[in-house]
Amino acid sequence: MTALKKYARLEATGLWRASPDAQRREVIVSIGDATLVISDLKDQALTHWSLAAVERANPGKTPAIFHPDGDPSETVELPENEGEMIEAIETLRRAIEKSRPRPGRVRWMGVLASVMLVGWLAVFWLPGALQDHTLGVVPEVKRVEIGRALLKRIERVSGPVCSDTGGLAALALLSSRLQAGRLAVLPDMAQDSLHLPGDLILLDRGVLEDFEEPDVAAGYIVTELSRRDASDPLRDLLNVAGLRENFRLLTTGVLSEAALDAYAEHLMTAPATKPDLAAQLARFERAALRSTPYAYARDITGETTLSLIEGDPMNGKLTEPLISDANWLRLQAICGS
Structure with missing residues (x-):
């Protein structure tokens, strides 16, 4: 999109609040590759919003208040003197809106x-x-919408997404380090990890809290990425939903509530597919991540995960810490006490 290139270097100062009861904090707002990037004053990313899903809570008023579509609890305020950024966001929103199909x-x-x-x-x-x-x-914005709808259904069983501010910042750093896209942690998920349409990976809090190093949680993330590489998450959904829902999505752009409910239940109860070992190890190597800690986390004896231990691409090599110890502690506390 030409407009994205025009605003690629634009930055503004604003006030970000992760939830209604969280304290507002000063942040830097910039426009990334199809995302609105919110960073702290040390230039560490706190969150990314898809430009296709940014809404304005108070059109025509200042300070301008923006939030992700469907989640008005998280907001960023831009003051009147940041008019160039406000206009840039509005221009991009209008351009995206024009590209969407219109009724008639x-x-x-x-x-x-x-x-x-x-x-x-x-x-x-x-x-x-x-x-x-x-x-x-099916456009990416629709995939994100479907992933968000599935997440809402999973939250009914697992509890709401963990949202400690410091933990979210640390999670964003881990995601950036692994190039993993969108991550979310749930307090009581039936599976250790899942991936959903819209580049969304879910982790159970146990993969953070039950281990002493972030390599285990990173291993679950990298493994989900290898599963996602092997099969489009939306294809997996349609395989379970059947031909009728495939037809419905193609012709109307939506899936039925029943289909979404059934697939969310399937995700929570079906055993995880075993990823291709070579592809899995290639993902670990690409991330410069040891596979041995993940292997022992899956099986403390190492018997059933011996191939991950023997094939560890980082065996004998020095690796940089994934995140600092302080950020690892924040990440472990993302779900609170």
Whole structure:
């Protein structure tokens, strides 16, 4: 998007609040690659918001208050003297909004054309071809929306996402170090880790609190990344939801509540798929991360994870700490007491 390049170096000072009961703190707001980056005064990223999902709580008023779509509890305020950044965000929001399909005659013609196309595919191609077509046209913003909807359902069982401010900042640092995208920690998840559409990886608090070093939690993250590399998370969802939901998503852009409920339950109860060992170890090597701590965390005897121990790409090599000890302690306390 041309507008993104125009504002690539723009920065502004604002006030960020992670939740309604959290203290506001001064931050630097900048525009990244399709994201709004919120950093502390030491230039350490606190959070990233997708530009496609940024909403303004008080249009036309100052200080301008922005929040992620669907989550007005987290806000950033930009004062009147940061008018250039406010206008930049509004310009990008308008550009994204214009790119979205509009209701009306053109939309109905598009829906009709999609229905005809789907009918032809259903007759002459295998269901896999229909699924491939759907995955090819679903935009990233829709994947993020689906991932967020699944997370809300998982939270009903696991409890709400852990949101200690210091812990979130440390989590952002770990995500940046591993190039893992969006991470979230849940207090009582049935699985150690999960990945959802929209580049979202979930961790149970136990993988942070039950171990003395961050390499174990990082191992769970890297392993989820290797699973995500092997199979598109949205494809996994459609495989479980079936052909009807595939058709619904392609023609209407939404999945039924029942399908989302069923898939969230599936994620929480189905055994995790075993990643390809070579791909998994390649991910560890790319992250310059030891696989041995993760292997012993999975099996204290090492018997069932011997291949991860013997194949450790960092064996005999010096590795840099993932995060500082202070940030590791903050991360372990992300869910509070």
